[in-house]
Amino acid sequence: MRVEQLAINSQCTSHRNLEEALDAYAAAGFRNVEPHLNLIKDWLADGHTVEEARRLFESRGLRVVASSQLEVICFGSPDARMPNLRANAENARLIRELGADKMIVGTDGPEQNSVEALGLVADAVRELAEVTDDTGVEIAIEFNWSPIVRSLQSAVRVAELADHPRVGVLFDTAHYHVTPTKLADINRGSVRYIKHVHLDDMPDKPADLTHRDFDRVLPGEGVIDLPEIISALERNGYDGFFSVELFNAELWRLPAKEAARRCYESLVRLCS
Template sequence: MRLDQIAINSQCTAHRNLEEALDAYAAAGFRNVEPHLNLIRDWLQDGHTVGETRALFDSRGLRVVAGSQLEIVCFGSPDARLPNLKANVENARLIHELGGEVMIVGTDGPEQSSPEALGAVAYAVRELAETAEDTGIEIAIEFNWSPLVRSLRSAVRVAEMADHPRVGVLFDTAHYHVTPTKLSDIRPDSVRWIKHVHINDMPDIPADLTHRDFDRVLPGEGVLDLPEIISALETSGYEGYFSIELFNAELWHLAAEEAARCCYQSLLPLCEQR
């Protein structure tokens, strides 16, 4: 993992305004940011334009690499799904206008889970990619942000079924830990679908008793063999960003700059492994 591949997800410093967050990320050493779109939309609702927002990133030497906010509604009538489709297209357009390349999405699920239900997810994701064609945004399905798509294998299956060049998968080390996903699943035929990576560590608690979000800890403070996972991704062909994403109450109680600095420093040993 190279230094220019690391990024920070704004969830790491929750409850901050955009300007404060960007000042903190730049001061910590980050150059790549993955903002949650709630943070961006709050800023826009305060009277700022998208152009001014992008200039805010540029002025601090930062670039948007990805963003997220919504799940895709895949089940139900077309009329019921239409507002969600429109909202996701608007999000794709916003990420594009900010200079980003990837939109991360979750999905809903059916009343009864089955392998066949993955087809409805593939259809909905492809529909989104086609409707947002003009943005050029990559759509990355986050496994385990879904009651149905719960592993790397199932997310890859959806991407294969969608069969669209801009539909792929988000790989998150926390979800890797708490789902049936195995190290042996990280291989060239699956990694070719990975559009973006979230990186974090997990505590020494049985995986089935670990919360996928709120038990996350800084890289190096948990039990995951992150160098091994990163090596598996890279040797299988992954060349994209590694964005730290934490929902950690201890970090949230720190000043934004201190929280961002902790995140940045935790990633440096992983960059030195290369």
Template sequence: MRAEQLTINSQCTFHWNLEEALDAYAAAGFRNVEPHLNLVKEWLGDGHTVDETRELFASRGLAVVASSQLEVACFGSPDARISNLKANAENVGLIRELGADKMIVGTDGPERNSVEALDAVARAMHNLAEFTDDLGVDIAIEFNWSPLVKSLGSAIRVAEIADHPRVGVLFDTAHYHVTPTKLSDVNEGSVKWIKHVHLNDMPDTPADLTHRDDDRVLPGEGVLDLTGTIGTLERNGYDGYFSIEMFSKDLWQLPTKEAARRCYESLLPLCEREG
């Protein structure tokens, strides 16, 4: 992993406004950002234009590389699914206008989980990718942000069935840790589907008793072999961004610049050393 691949997800400091957050990310050393669309839309709702929003990022030397907000509705009534498709398509358009080419999504679930239910998820993902194909934004399924798609294996199965070049998977080290996913599942056959990566560490507690979000700790403060995981991803072909995503009350209580600095510095030991 190289320093230029480092990215910060705005959930790390999500309770601050967009301008303050971007100042903090740039000051910390980040050059790439994964802003949650709620933060962007709140800024736009204050009367700012998309052009002004792009300039806000650019003036701080920051590039938007991915974003997220909604689940994809794969079950339920046709009317609800069509409404959800339109809302997600609007998000794809906004993400493209911001200069990014990745949208991270979760999914809803059926009344009863089954392997066959993955077909409905795949159809919904294919429809969204096809509906927005001209925008050039990849749709990455985040496994474990779903009552059905709970592992890397099930997410890969969905991507395979969807059979669209813009449908892939989001790999998150926290979800990897607390789900049945194993390091052996991260191989050449699966990594080709991975569109984006979230990085975080986890405490020394049983994985099945560890919360996928609330228990995250900064890289280097937990027990995950992040160096080994990153190396496995890269050896099998991943060359995209690595975005730190934290849901830490401790970080949220810090001044924004201090929280962002800690996030950035926690990632540096994982980067390749020049020379």
């Protein structure tokens, strides 16, 4: 992992305004940012334009590399799914206008989980990719942000069934830790679908009793063998961004610049 691959997800400094957050990320040393779309949309709602948002990032030497907001609704009637499809398509266009090319999504689930139901997830995500062909934005399915896509294996199965070059997987080390995903699953066959990576660590307690979000700690402060995972990803062909994503109450209580500094320093220690 190289310094130029490091990124920060704005969830690490939750409840901050966009300008304060970007000042903090730039001061910490980050050059790549993964802002949650709520942060962007709140700023736009205050009367700003997308072009002004782009200049806000550029003036601080930052670029947007990915973003997220919504799940993809895959089940139910077409009439019920259509507003969600339109909203996700609008998000993809906003992400493209901000200069990024990755949109991370979750999914809903069926009444009864089954391998066959993964085909309906694949159909819905492929449809989203097709209606956003003009953006070039890649759709990364985040496993465990879904009641059915619960592991790297199931996310890869969906990507395989979707059979679209812009449909892939978001790999998150916290989800890796708390799901049936194993190190051996990070192989050439799965990594070819991984579009983006979230890095975080987890405390020393049973994985099945660990909350997938709110128990996250800074990389290096938990029990996940992050160097081993990063090595497996890179050995099998991953060369994208590594974005720290934490939902950590202790970090949220800190000034944004201090929280961002701690995030950056925890990542730099993992760089080769």
